[in-house]
Amino acid sequence: MTHTRIGELSKATGVSIRSLRYYEEKGLLTASRQVGSGYREYHALAVEQVNTIRLYLSLGLGTEQIAGFLHCVMKSKEAFCAEVMPVYERKLAEIEEQIAQLGAIRSNLIDRIASIREERLEVRCEEQREEQREEQREEQKEGNIHGINSAE
Known part of the structure; x- marks a missing residue:
């Protein structure tokens, strides 16, 4: 299982580290901390997740609205999320x-x-x-x- 650090995720998505931390704070993105280093590390699918978050933000949706269905969308197709x-x-x-x-x-x-x-x-x-x-x-x-x- 590949993990990505916050700086790498920022570069890969074009989203600032500050915004990634904000997404995490709002429950849109989950990071696991490595015990020894304390660095934020994200699952390999985090790039896709951040891009999905950006899509919904570009539609004018707020983070609370996105948080209400993002988990479902990431597991399934958008059409199947009630x-x-x-x-x-x-x-x-x-x-x-x-x-x-x-x-x-x-x-x-x-x-x-x-x-x-x-x-x-x-x-x-x-x-x-x-x-x-x-x-x-x-x-x-x-x-x-x-x-x-x-x-x-």
């Missing part, structure tokens, strides 16, 4: 709710952006109209100064 399906269904419902909330936020942001753009456009148009009126007044003043009557 604990997996309810966890997946709850997670999917949670994600769908988040998507709905994000959709509402998106709509609100789109409305705010459109409103701001419209308001800016109205302000610019008003500023341009005011500039045109000012130019017309200036032209009238210049015309009056030069003896040109604008009423003619």
Whole structure:
């Protein structure tokens, strides 16, 4: 039976030693300590187990959820673990709710952006109209100064 030390397991999986210790603390990974050295040593299947943990974490599952079915998944296929399906269904419902909330936020942001753009456009148009009126007044003043009557 081959055993792997924590540093080797870290290198083999790309998971930090700190994370491996965390997985162990949460009951996701089991290490045996060698009596003489005190080093953490893991069974040869630990690489597969860590990769499985990472898969479930990437699905957005928490360590407590994973701990509820990981032992079964490691012994059998995922499809045969009764604990997996309810966890997946709850997670999917949670994600769908988040998507709905994000959709509402998106709509609100789109409305705010459109409103701001419209308001800016109205302000610019008003500023341009005011500039045109000012130019017309200036032209009238210049015309009056030069003896040109604008009423003619």
